Amino acid sequence: MGRWEPGASGRLREAALDLYLERGFEQTMVADIAERAGVTARTFFRYFTDKREVLFDASAELEKKSLAALEAAPATASTLDLVATALDATVDIIGHDHELARKRHVVIMANSDLRERELIKLAHMSAALADGLRRRGIGDAEASLAAEAGSAVYRVAFQRWADADDDLDLRDVIRRSFAQLRALTAPN
Template sequence: MGRWEPGAGGRLREAALNLYLERGFEQTMVADIAERAGVTARTFFRHFADKREVLFDAAAEVEEKSLAALEAAPATASALDLVAAALDAAAAVIGHDRELARKRHAVVMANADLRERELIKLAHMSAALADALRRRGFADAEASLAAETGSAVYRVAFQRWVDATDDLDLHDAIAQSFTQLRTLTAAVPPRRARRR
């Protein structure tokens, strides 16, 4: 097959996910993935650094587009609104194929090392969002809290989206989770200072 055969990356991703689900991540070798996709192992390595990157290769694009959306948002936006804009941009990258996301999620959840890597990627993204908020003038604590809150909103929304049996869109799942968060925080009475 030709070096830059159209669709090789997509075929490799599909083959890898199916093999990971059938055999398990640890039991699947790069040669197995390449054979299933109808390409050579060399072609695999032109698309992915290793077999884990089949699952995580979109992280750089997600971060780039999320940060661009945050930076492009109006100067008057709140920290949480900026994070919401960033997550909406992430949904545009991730949310186009729920079946692919379901397969990927199943593989990641079935392997402790992959779950850890997923958490590290989410933490890195949260730190990048917090840094971007600080550059926009938000205080350290506010930037960190907004970014970490956004990370929690994203995890809840993503799980809701992959588990949904209806035509729920990832953008809508994120928006609904932010609405629920705002409802929760509005319902929490302010804490009174203790008297001594």
């Protein structure tokens, strides 16, 4: 078994997702994942702190990228446009591999502890976006409401994208979902 071989992280992620789908999350051990990926369990722990992190290790990168996009957005952008810009930036990380995202989603939805962890991750992201909006001078209530609305749009768009059989583009689905939200709130 190789140590620090190129692509070990990706192989570990793929092996874990395949095993989670085959056996279930609870029934899959780190040693099983490492063996399937052709590395040692010790190598697994160089990349991931535990078997849950295979599913959630991109959270910090998502937050960093979305906040950078929020900060770089034009000063004239509306609050909701700022949130849309921040969420749009996450697509570069999660939207490039539809099949991987679909597998991840299936695994998470099949396990209540993982669903809870996913919701906590989304709540953390929403709080970070609200803080980013406040740093741009947006009031507390407006920042919180816009970030929570953005979180809801993201959840709905991601679910729609993950469940789609065709090659939908996540960025397009998020943008259409924001358009639907705006249509819901527009005066008749």
